[in-house]
Amino acid sequence: xxxxxxxxIVGSQHLYGEAVLKTxxxxxxEMAKMINTYRELPAHFVFKTVVKTSDDATKIIKEANYDDNxxxxxxxxxxxxxxxxxxxxxxxxxxxxxHLATQYNQEIPNQEIDMDFMNLNQxxxxxxxxxxxxxxxxxxxxxxxxxxxxxxVLHELSHWMRSxxxxxxxxxxxxxxxxxxxxxxxxxxxDKVEAQIKLGWEVNTWAVGDLVKEMKKVKKNEIDALMxxxxxxxxxxxxxxxxxxxxxLEEIAMxxxxxxxxxxxxxxxxxxxYGMEQLPGLATQHLMSLGxxxxxxxxxxxxxxxxxIKKMTEGMGGGTSFMEDYTYNLVKGKEFSLGAHMxxxxxxxxxxxxxxxxxxxxxxxxxxxxxxxxxxxxxxKATVTSLIDMGGRLRMIVQDIEVVKSPYSMPNLPTARxxxxxxxxxxxxxxxxxxxxxxxxxVLSMDATPxxxxxxxxxxxxxxxxxxxxxxxxxxxxxxDLYDLAWRR
Ligand code: MN
Numbered sequence: 072x073x074x075x076x077x078x079x080i081v082g083s084q085h086l087y088g089e090a091v092l093k094t095x096x097x098x099x100x101e102m103a104k105m106i107n108t109y110r111e112l113p114a115h116f117v118f119k120t121v122v123k124t125s126d127d128a129t130k131i132i133k134e135a136n137y138d139d140n141x142x143x144x145x146x147x148x149x150x151x152x153x154x155x156x157x158x159x160x161x162x163x164x165x166x167x168x169x170h171l172a173t174q175y176n177q178e179i180p181n182q183e184i185d186m187d188f189m190n191l192n193q194x195x196x197x198x199x200x201x202x203x204x205x206x207x208x209x210x211x212x213x214x215x216x217x218x219x220x221x222x223x224v225l226h227e228l229s230h231w232m233r234s235x236x237x238x239x240x241x242x243x244x245x246x247x248x249x250x251x252x253x254x255x256x257x258x259x260x261x262d263k264v265e266a267q268i269k270l271g272w273e274v275n276t277w278a279v280g281d282l283v284k285e286m287k288k289v290k291k292n293e294i295d296a297l298m299x300x301x302x303x304x305x306x307x308x309x310x311x312x313x314x315x316x317x318x319x320l321e322e323i324a325m326x327x328x329x330x331x332x333x334x335x336x337x338x339x340x341x342x343x344x345y346g347m348e349q350l351p352g353l354a355t356q357h358l359m360s361l362g363x364x365x366x367x368x369x370x371x372x373x374x375x376x377x378x379x380i381k382k383m384t385e386g387m388g389g390g391t392s393f394m395e396d397y398t399y400n401l402v403k404g405k406e407f408s409l410g411a412h413m414x415x416x417x418x419x420x421x422x423x424x425x426x427x428x429x430x431x432x433x434x435x436x437x438x439x440x441x442x443x444x445x446x447x448x449x450x451x452k453a454t455v456t457s458l459i460d461m462g463g464r465l466r467m468i469v470q471d472i473e474v475v476k477s478p479y480s481m482p483n484l485p486t487a488r489x490x491x492x493x494x495x496x497x498x499x500x501x502x503x504x505x506x507x508x509x510x511x512x513x514v515l516s517m518d519a520t521p522x523x524x525x526x527x528x529x530x531x532x533x534x535x536x537x538x539x540x541x542x543x544x545x546x547x548x549x550x551x552d553l554y555d556l557a558w559r560r
Pocket of ligand 1: 367368395412512
């Protein structure tokens with residue numbers, strides 16, 4: 072993320088004279104410099120200019136739009152900045168916008184305060200004028216309020232920046248589909264044209280036969296090198312090294328095609344493995360650990376979202392994976408959801424060193440036992456996110472969950488597994504999820520917070536539903552009914 076920047080643009084006007092404007096600029100530089108040192112910040116925070124006229128506002132917003140390194144703007148009004156000055160500029164804005172409502176001084180200086188002080192330090196009404204124009208123009212944007220040195224404010228800002236990084240990644244994402252979606256499944260379908268218009272994704276299909284051709288070109292020494300990486304990262308708990316080597320072969324071929332086509336996410340389906348001996352398991356898991364997005368059964372929406380959330384949360388240290396709701400434990404007081412997939416769960420969620428195992432997989436076209444990583448998920452707070460096509464619009468659904476240390480060893484389960492408590496409870500939470508139409512495929516993230524995901528949905532301009540400890544069925548029903556009215560266009 073070395074070159075990526077967020078631009079700090081400060082509002083004022085000529086009314087107060089040059090001395091005040093000089094002070095405003097000096098302080099804005101000081102603030103940007105300090106904010107830029109905050110350790111959680113995922114990109115650079117750069118002071119750009121003090122806007123004093125409508126031409127200033129239009130000029131800097133045009134520059135922000137066309138600068139590839141600028142991922143968003145952060146505005147603040149040290150003094151009063153009449154908001155009609157901002158209309159023409161903000162109407163052109165094509166990047167995420169955060170209004171940081173703050174104040175240079177933390178405390179009212181009892182002895183010094185006079186009318187000169189009041190003219191300079193008037194963010195309290197400058198930011199209200201600025202807020203009005205954001206509301207009046209109905210631009211989706213973030214408002215953060217608080218003292219600029221406050222850790223909570225900087226934390227909030229850094230999370231919003233992460234959402235904007237996700238938005239930027241989304242705007243140039245290409246997804247490679249090996250084959251089509253699983254036959255007859257509804258929720259993995261969707262309008263790829265609408266997705267590109269709204270989210271920026273280019274989703275296209277390559278024949279499995281092309282992948283098989285690519286696999287035939289992979290050399291022995293390439294497989295040897297990847298086997299060394301597998302051995303370094305994982306415990307090989309199978310005698311059938313040939314089956315593991317076959318996964319390495321698949322991974323190398325898929326990676327070459329992904330790189331050639333500039334794709335950072337992919338899908339495949341067990342129903343279409345023509346010419347392949349195994350459904351990619353370990354291969355997909357290792358690619359996910361490198362940051363690639365994946366969705367099973369041709370689910371390109373969850374694949375793209377997996378990559379975007381991985382990119383948004385880079386360096387946070389938790390973990391993010393494609394996930395599927397598999398089975399419940401409905402015993403009173405011990406209500407859990409068990410998430411897994413046939414093979415493909417990302418080892419970034421692992422609580423222990425993953426094991427490579429080979430087992431029979433009855434489903435699909437497998438001729439041989441696919442090698443896969445087996446592990447249990449690490450405990451902690453997390454979110455599961457689903458993106459569904461409602462016909463004419465997209466809906467993001469996020470649920471708060473808590474991954475737990477499993478009381479079950481499940482020695483005969485041949486896949487990676489994650490056990491979690493859902494909010495408000497398993498029973499209520501699953502009901503709410505089903506009411507909202509959430510898919511069985513999700514992105515599970517130990518890093519992405521509901522606010523980060525909500526801000527991403529807001530940047531995309533899509534519907535957002537959050538299922539938290541406080542959500543009730545009647546409230547959700549009313550919300551969904553309102554959305555049906557609001558989004559009917
Ligand atoms: Mn699935």
